[in-house]
Amino acid sequence: MSAHPVRLYDSLRRQKVPFQPVVPDRVGVYVCGPTPYAAAHIGHVYSAVCFDTIRRGLIFLGWQVTYVRNITDVDDKIINRARETGQDPLALSAHFTDEYNADMARFAVLPPDVEPRVSTHIAEIIAITQKLVDAGKAYVVDGDVYFEVATFSAYGRLSGQSVDDLVAGERVAVDERKRAPADFALWKAAKPGEPAWDSPWGRGRPGWHIECSAMSATHLGETFDLHGGGKDLVFPHHENEIAQSQGAHGTHTFARYWLHNGFLNFDGEKMSRSEGNVFSCTQIEREVGTEALRFYFVSHHYRSPIDFEYVATRDAAGALLDVKFPSLEAADRRVEYFYTTLRRNDDFVAQGGDGGEGAVVPEAEQLVPAARDAIADDFNAPVVVAALGEAARLANRLLDEGKGVDKALRRRSLARLGRDLRAVGWALGVLGADPAAYARARRDRLVRKRGLDVAQVEGLLAARAEARKAKDFARADALRGELTALGVEVLDTPGGTDWRILDGAPA
């Protein structure tokens, strides 16, 4: 089976274009990963989820994907943090790398096929730097090596900047030793206490940017398919990568398509520690569950910025007491709907079979092609989410109204819908859990948040069951009222009475 064709928005061309791979049916993807110097926050999650969803989408469409996501483990931020805490910089970044990967796994982000680190690619970085020096595109000053931007005429094409404007807008003090203000470091001479390696220019360490040129060439080749990253990386990081890579390897090499995800904003403001809107992965998991965040993210197109809603309760001094995420709670309810549907569907198929081979109702065949079309059109995940909703509604309708439909046809259709909901869910990184496990985890989380006494709830439920059995509906309703006051919703089903936490109930 050959891969389904894809159209994608290329940041460099600034338009949607048909994707042409270097090698048929294969895609090499390089995504700029984290610089691990502190715990990951939901901004990291958004970036990781955007490209994970693109990766899953490509796989769903039949492409053989090689996914490379680097770790920048040698960097000023890491060195500074290590100095503050008295740790070894590489040990510190290794620690936060492990934490980062564990955090991303919670949000169903697949591990990369290759996860290269700066510290293990020093030789490759030196080699490409040497190539640039030899070609007269970089120069050495006091053990530093700088890329000379003037040697690359296309500089600024990706970001829409002109070199002259960059000089005019320069806000940081210009290093007088550089030939031009826009020139940037490929290699930095060692300073005391910093990690350093031997090089032809003396001991030192790589500058920022060069590692991605070296590592992408090493693992994907000098020309590869897709390069991704956050919009903030367009300038200078990606611009510099292009200049370095093409300077070293030739003009028409490097990434054939550039993908950039939008940023997360918070009530119109940028995320920052001082605003108190840097939310951790653990905090999200505790408040709304990880799948709610993933579902919320894939309900937006990856290129659009997300204005992230939160409601903070603060004390008189302005310190944060509590944070709520209403839009994530809504996403969690929607996720619950899908799992409830899957659970009903699973039970139905498990009890009476899948109807064997044969046709299904026509609407039940629409989910996969609809998802395929949406993914193939610049990875339009929100449209896939809509298609999932249509399919779940159809499943519920078939489950509700069996009469008038051929028995085996109905079973086949439902079995098909159950499979396809999961397959398409996989493409978005959602609906991968066991429905019962999801329901349990959700209830446990809400019980914990509300500080509910489960034994008390179960006692009231038992009493109500007695009353109902005795047809004492007045008493049953009174008990329901008590449970409602506790924030518990009682669900009478043919299979018995279940309960859940009432949404919006007092904490």
Next chain:
RNA sequence: GGAGCCGUAGCCAAGUGGUAAGGCAGUGGUCUGCAAAACCACCAUUCCCCGGUUCAAAUCCGGGCGGCUCCUCCA
């Protein structure tokens, strides 16, 4: 100062030339001892404003207004 993005119903959000997906909330209904869940129906003559191009514009062009981002090693 330079570069770029965005403005679609009460809210969230697709749609980039062919006559407004989907979700939340809301209203009515089916079902139910009562509920909930689920399902059905209704819910933008219109896409920030003003011009223009076109047989046709939310989509293209010009001009406003409003919000945001990058140029600060922040994902």
